[in-house]
Amino acid sequence: MQMKRHLDPLPAGYFYNGTQFVNFFGDKMDYHPLMDQFMNDYLEEANREIEKYNRELEEQEYHDLFEQKT
Incomplete structure (x- = not known):
């Protein structure tokens, strides 16, 4: 997911330095801040x-092959 979304828009106060995401205070993260x-x-x-x-399965009619007939 990181590879797919790492270039998505960043929240205010963040930038991507090409390797890590950096916030306004200089803290670095390996993952997108919105991950x-x-x-x-x-x-x-x-x-x-x-x-x-699951709803589609519940709507299907089925027959129990092991049902005991009396």
Whole structure:
């Protein structure tokens, strides 16, 4: 995810020096300052896809091959 999003716009007070992200105080980070938000966005989308898939499965009719007939 870092490779995909490392050039996304930075929040105010940050710049990218080509290797690290640096804030106004000179603190350096290896990851984009908004990486937590990027991860949350990714997880929300992945969960939506999983929920959609699960709903589709629930709507399918199935027959239990091992059901005991009396």
